[in-house]
Amino acid sequence: MGARKPFSKVIKANIGDAHAMGQVPITFIRQVLACVTYPDLIDKADFPPDVKKRARDILGACGGGSIGSYTASHGIEQIRQHVAEYIERRDCHPARWQDICLSAGASTGIKNVLQLLCNHLDGKPSGVMIPIPQYPLYSASLAEYGLTQVGYYLDEAAQWGLALDELERSYKEAQKDCNVRALVVINPGNPTGQVLTRSNIESIIKFAHAHRLLVFADEVYQDNVYAEGSQFHSFKKVLRELGEPYSSTLELASFMSISKGYMGECGLRGGWAELVNLAPPVQAQLYKCVSAMLCPSALGQAAIDCVAKPPMPGEPSYEQWAREKANVLSSLRERATLIADTFNQMEGFKCNVVQGAMYAFPSFELPPRALEAAKAAGKEPDVFYAFELLEQTGICVVPGSGFGQRPGTFHFRTTILPQPELLKQMLDSFKQFHQAFTAKYA
Incomplete structure (x- = not known):
């Protein structure tokens, strides 16, 4: 019987693990891996011929x-x-x-x-x-x-x-x-x-x-x-x-x-x-x-x-590979825009455009009483904020002090990896938490 929390699950926005956050594997990669792991599939599975050839080539090199x-x-x-x-x-x-x-x-x-x-x-x-x-x-x-x-x-x-x-x-x-x-x-x-x-x-x-x-x-x-x-x-x-x-x-x-x-x-x-x-x-x-x-x-x-050496144009697996790749990157692009825009609409936040990678690193301001509470708790202010966020919402981010930051500034790193609907829920919870946190320590 664990402690009761005001959320049903933890959102792991603290680590760049795409598949853990719901990204679907690329079919070509997994089909090749299936064949090299269990070679009987090369003859038995209904996989494209370029998948089977790649598996044979890799096994031949082992x-x-x-x-x-x-x-x-x-x-x-x-x-x-x-x-x-x-x-x-x-x-x-x-x-x-x-x-x-x-x-x-x-x-x-x-x-x-x-x-x-x-x-x-x-x-x-x-x-x-x-x-x-x-x-x-x-x-x-x-x-x-x-x-x-x-x-x-x-x-x-x-x-x-x-x-x-x-x-x-x-x-x-x-x-x-x-x-x-x-x-x-x-x-x-x-x-x-x-x-x-x-x-x-x-x-x-x-x-x-x-x-x-x-x-x-x-x-x-x-x-x-x-x-x-x-x-x-x-x-x-x-x-x-x-x-x-x-x-x-x-x-x-x-x-x-x-x-x-x-x-x-x-x-x-x-x-x-x-x-x-x-x-x-x-x-x-x-x-x-x-x-x-x-x-x-x-x-x-x-x-x-x-x-x-991904599938090339004209090969049987190419169209599916190209479509899956484009879909993943397009979705990440939309999430990168959403997360920066949302933080920039929040009071006291400033977030640079997420030009690439999988993370946002917004800066945020904390009221004086929050700084005092963090000191009393023996925590860095951004660590104090991140713990409160986790306890109240289940959203897990990494305090900026874990990466280094200019003295007197506060940041955290969050991934853009939660799938779109979950990301929207996460950001809505974030906004509600920040408003309540700011009011509590105003």
Whole structure:
């Protein structure tokens, strides 16, 4: 007999798990996975012929013809080749499959590359520049590996853009205590939902080149771009098109995942890193370290193959795949607009346009008595607000202090993933709660 609550279910707006919030899986991906998991279906199931061919190809690339066998530590070669082809189609520039390392989600790939920086130079630890607000994978991993977190603030007033003078300030201040060796950029942004302009990316590349920094380009939301006028530009593409001296010397690691985009296959744990301009001995050492973990999930790798090499026009599965992809992204676009518009209509709230990714990160004001109540409860004000919201409505969001924010400001991150009807209910409950909360602490 649990405690009685004024709601019937918890709305998990705290995590970017699309399928947990009702998104329907892409048919082509699940049909291929069904066949590679239970090969008898290849002959027995009424699946399109391109599904069956893909399953045979993947099984043929697996040791012993079984998805249950170990693969090469950095991934099945055929799938790495398909990822390189995907990147070439996206960027219109060559990609080498030897520079592709598959991983159990992008998170593992990011952590693998971070380990390259664990050595100390001149008695000082290595520093890694990360955005504030940031995805907590970075702060947690830096702490785990003994690396120094070097925060730089995104500019909320400029649609969470990345200002060059802020990068320079952060870099110069940190150099006193550590050797700054890398720069993390999340684009489209988590938790902030911004999409960087091409000119912004060019300036970031030039900054990183001037300071000899390895760039971590976290691009897992590259399919999730919604706002009119916004466009995803990969760091690899911009780097190549900037030409020398940048294109052949700036070290870059870019990351992609099957957990986001239109796929939302979080639980399958599939991702990849593309390594650009790393010294061959360094890359060889990274692959050697990766081999200690045996291999990422072969089932996740099979899903990667479906994403990197989706059905093409004229193939039997193409029309359904294209329709399902378009429907997912169209619905996310509508929800992105709805959630920002709703928050901007609420007293004391300000929410930037959700240009991409899967999140809104609105700022909000709290009355003085709420600040006093939070202090008395031993909680940060945004944490106090988020707990009250959960207790009264069942809506679970993440306080902005969990991601970092400018002192004196309050935010929270919410996903745009609840399906449309549930999202409308959530936002209606949010408005009622905020009015009652404000009145209570007025």
